[in-house]
Amino acid sequence: MAPVAVFVGVMGAGKSTIGAAVAAELGVAFADTDAIIEDRAGKPIPDIFVEDGEPAFRDLERRTVAEALATFDGVLALGGGAILDEDTRKLLAGHTVVYLSVELTDAIKRVGLGAGRPLLAINPRATLRHLLDQRRPLYLEVATHTVATDGRAEAETTAEVLTLLRR
Template identity: 45%
Template sequence: MTQPIFLVGPMGAGKSTIGKLLAAQLGLPFADSDKVLEDRTGADIPWIFDVEGEAGFRRRESEVLAELCNGETQVVATGGGIVLMPENRTLLKGQGFVVYLRASLDQLVERTSKNSNRPLLQVEDPRAKLAEILQQREAFYAEVADLVCDTDHCTPKQAAQMVADRLQGEDVG
C-alpha cells in the first residue's frame, strides 16, 4: 500500500475512532484532518465556524486536505463535510483509497448526542439536521468511495478489522 487511506462519512460514523484503530492495525501513521486544522489555526472548529462561518471553515478544510494528499501512506480521518467541495472529491479519488464509513441515522444521532463540539448540530432538532446532512452528502460519499463499510452493528475494533481485511484483499497501491 503506497497511498493514503481516507475515511469519509457523516459525523458520528466513527472516522476518528476507527481510523486510529485501523492505522495501528496496519502499522501506519494516523491523521485527523479536523485536528490538523485546529493545530494549524490554533483555534477549535466551533470558534472557526463562529468567526469565519461555514464557508471559511470549508476553505481551511480544503487546504488541510491538499496538504494531507502528500503521497504519504497513512490513515486519514476526514471531516464529515469534506465531500461537499468538488475539488475535494477529485483530490480524494485521485490521491488515495477512500473508505466510506456508513451508519444509520439512529446510530448517528446516538453517537453525536453527547458531543457539543459539532457546530452544525447546535440546533433545536439535531436529528432533523443530521437527516438533512445525510440526504445532502450521501451521494458524494458513495461517489468517492472505493470501499463502503457499514458501522451500525459492530464495535469500532470490529469495523477497523473489517476494513483492514478488505484492504488487504484489495489492490491498494
C-alpha cells in the same frame, strides 16, 4: 506519496475512531484533518465556525485535505463535510477511500448532543437526517470501499476495514 486509506462519512460514522484503530493495527501514522485545522487555526472547530464562519472553515479544510492527500502516507480521516467540495472529490479519485456508512439512529446515539460539532448545535436529529440525505451520494461517489457500521462494535468495524485493505 498517498495515504494508505482515507476515511469519509457523516458525523458519527467513526472516521476518527476507526481511522486511528486501523492505523495502529497497520503500524502506520494517523492524521485527522479536523485536528490539523484546529492546530493551524489555534482554536477548536466550534470557535472557527463562530468567529470566522463556515466558509472560512471550508477553505482551510479544502487546503488541508489537498495537502494531506499529496504528502501524507498514513491513514487519514476527513471531516464529514470535506466531500462537499468538488475539487476535493476530484482529488480523491485514485485514492483508497473507505466510506463508513451509518444511518440516523446509530449516528445520533454516537454524536449525542453534538458537542464539538457546530453544525449539530441546533436540532441535531433533523440536521443529521438532512445531511445524511444530502451527502450519501457524494460519499458513494468517492468511495472505493463501503463499510456499514450500524449495530456494530468498533472492533468489528475495524476488523472489516482491515480485511478490505489487505485484500
